[in-house]
Structure formats: structure tokens, C-alpha cells
Amino acid sequence: xxxxxxxxxxxxxxxxxxxxxxxxxxxxxxxxxxxxxxxxxxxxxxxxxxxxxxxxxxxxxxxxxxxxxxxxxxxxxxxxxxxxxxxxxxxxxxxxxxxxxxxxxxxxxxxxxxxxxxxxxxxxxxxxxxxxxx
Numbered sequence: 001x002x003x004x005x006x007x008x009x010x011x012x013x014x015x016x017x018x019x020x021x022x023x024x025x026x027x028x029x030x031x032x033x034x035x036x037x038x039x040x041x042x043x044x045x046x047x048x049x050x051x052x053x054x055x056x057x058x059x060x061x062x063x064x065x066x067x068x069x070x071x072x073x074x075x076x077x078x079x080x081x082x083x084x085x086x087x088x089x090x091x092x093x094x095x096x097x098x099x100x101x102x103x104x105x106x107x108x109x110x111x112x113x114x115x116x117x118x119x120x121x122x123x124x125x126x127x128x129x130x131x132x133x134x
Contacts, residue, residue, distance in 0.1 A: 052082040060092055069100035080109075087117065 022028045060075035076093035079086055090113040097105040 053078070055079065055083055055086070057088065057092065060096070064092075064096060064099070067099075069096050072096040073100060073102070073105070085116065087113065090116065 022032045060072045063072035079089040093109045
């Protein structure tokens with residue numbers, strides 16, 4: 001019975017030996033690390049396949065600063081594709097296309113923006129101030 005108490009330690013030592021061998025052989029390093037990183041990623045981020053990229057205007061804004069208007073138009077197009085209700089993306093697209101001299105594209109997105117914002121309630125600040133009790 002005393003010899004069975006050492007069994008977990010022996011099994012753990014064998015697992016460590018096999019892992020060390022797999023990580024030392026150049027042909028097995030990449031597949032082993034790819035497999036292990038997949039397991040770790042699935043634990044940390046259960047579904048790491050996202051339907052759409054995260055929303056960020058940083059790259060498009062940077063392209064505008066660098067006068068790379070065609071690249072900015074592409075970035076705003078991606079944002080509008082994945083986030084069609086983002087009004088700021090339409091405004092950026094209109095601005096970038098106007099700066100690039102593409103007036104037809106700017107007009108197209110102006111029309112789309114009008115359609116998107118047609119159902120929104122606009123607040124008239126002057127009328128709101130007059131309606132307040134004093």
C-alpha cells in the first residue's frame with residue numbers, strides 16, 4: 001500500500017518529462033504551443049471569434065490628420081458596415097470624402113445619414129429654454 005502513495009508523483013513526473021521533450025524538439029514546439037495557447041485562450045476568452053471588429057475611430061482620424069483621405073474613407077466605410085447606426089461614422093465619411101474631392105460619395109452618405117436620422121427627435125435649445133418655467 002505504501003508504494004501506491006507515490007503513484008501521483010510518478011505520473012506528474014512523467015507528464016513533466018513528456019512536456020519537456022515536446023518543448024525541446026524543434027518540430028513539435030510550434031504545434032504544441034499553438035495547441036496550448038488555444039486551450040488557454042478558450043479559457044480566458046470562451047468565444048474568441050467575434051462577429052464584428054471593435055468600434056474605433058482612431059485609425060480613421062489618424063488618416064485624416066495625415067491627409068490619407070482614401071484610407072480614411074475605407075476605415076469609415078468599415079465602421080458604417082459593422083455599425084450602421086453610428087452617426088459619427090457618417091459625418092467622418094462625409095468629411096473625408098469631401099476632403100478627397102469625391103463629392104458624389106459625400107452626397108451619397110449625406111442622404112444615408114438623413115435616412116438614419118429622420119426618425120430621431122431633434123431638440124431645439126432655444127425653444128427648450130423658452131418653455132422652462134421661471
